[in-house]
Amino acid sequence: MTEAVDFQIRRPVLIARPGARAQLLEEALANHGYATVMLGVMTLDPVTPDPEDVLRWCRQPPDWVICISPTAVTRWAEEVGDRGHRLCRAGVHWAATGSSTQELIAEHFGRTSLAPEPDNEEEGTSASEALLALPEFQDMTGQQILIVSGHGGRPLLEETLRARGGEVNILPLYERNLHNPTFEGQRYLEAGNYAAMIVTSREQLDHLKDWCGAIAFRRPLIVSSRRLAEHAAEQGYQRIVIARDATPGALASAMVRRAAHCDTADADDADDRQIDDDFGNDEVQQDDAPDSDKASDS
Known part of the structure; x- marks a missing residue:
């Protein structure tokens, strides 16, 4: 097991995630x-x-402010400035799609926010689905809701x-823009000479495909959700690990666990396809039938 970890450490981990969380x-x-x-x-x-939109929400706060990412919280704090205290009055409820976002709401606005518990999420549930499953969001009749987000994304x-x-x-309050990988990154992607790649969005995954050589599709790919893992399998990636959530700690832990599961250096280059799920001990094998377009439990 130690040899496998040492082997992984000799090669770098490629990170596609942007921003402060990268x-x-x-x-x-x-x-590690x-x-x-x-x-x-x-x-x-x-x-x-x-x-005028910002001023309106500060003067007449909604019943709910839902922040969909840490970047959304940071940008919202920048825009409202010292008017943010109006959003913290009684009657305004806050919600977050994950623990990192929840922590930033507390830091910037001093408010406790509602968020799904990662350990209680069902396997494969997205952050939005987990939030929508909470009792507080089952009947929203007459509730005014402000969703602070980036451009695009799932509706x-x-x-x-x-x-x-x-x-x-x-x-x-922000938008995601794609760029060519760095020159160094392009070399690693073309040669496939890296320990693993960490991707946290479908946009990143689709964009990177154009720079991946044949070996790159056989290198470990760590993703932040089952939905993203299934899309990666459709793209042809063969060794996929699903982290428990999208937090930096969970993604790093998935990398460590992936290395520990390698018996030898050659194990990473095996020509089998699998999705290794960090939600538990089950593994999901990709159906290799030509007309299969999704992963199936086995």
């Missing part, structure tokens, strides 16, 4: 002895909202809350 992930991996290479394929760039949260009777407004 740096936290880099630090978490470094604590892994070198990293930032691919630089995505940036989270600010979007300036209409000042599941908005559509479901509206279908449950809520009056939903979206405030996009």
Whole structure:
């Protein structure tokens, strides 16, 4: 087992995630002895909202403020500035899609927010689905909801809350922009000479495919959700590990666990396809039938 870990450490881990959480992930991996290479394929760039919209929400706060990412919280704090105390008055409820977002809400606004418990989520449940499963969001009749987010993304949260009777407004405060990988990253992707690659969105995964050589599709790929893992399998990636959630600690732990499961260096290059699920001990094998377009339990 030690030999497998040493083998992994000699090669870098490629990181596709953007922003501050990429740096936290880099630090978490470094604590386990892994070198990293930032691919630089995505940036989270600010979007300036209409000042009247921001002023309106500060003057007449909604019943719920839902932040869908740490970046959404940070950008919201930047926009509201010292007017943010109005959003913290009694009667305004806060919600987050995960623990990292929840922590930033407490840091910037001093508020406790509702968020799904990662350990209680069903296997394969997305952050939005887990949030929507909470009792507080089953009947939203007459509730005014502000979703602070980035441009694009799945409309599941908005559509479901509206279908449950809520009056939903979206405030996009940043956008995701794609870029070519760094020159160093392109070399690693083409040669497949790395320990693993960590990807946290479908956009990153689709974009990186154009730079991946044949060996790269056989290298370990660590993703943050089962939905993303299934899409990766459709793209042809053969050794996929699903982290428990998208936090830097969970992604780093998935990398460590993946290395520990390698009996030898050659195990990574085996030509079998599997999705290794960090939610538990079950493994999901990809159906190799030509017309299969999803992973199936076995």
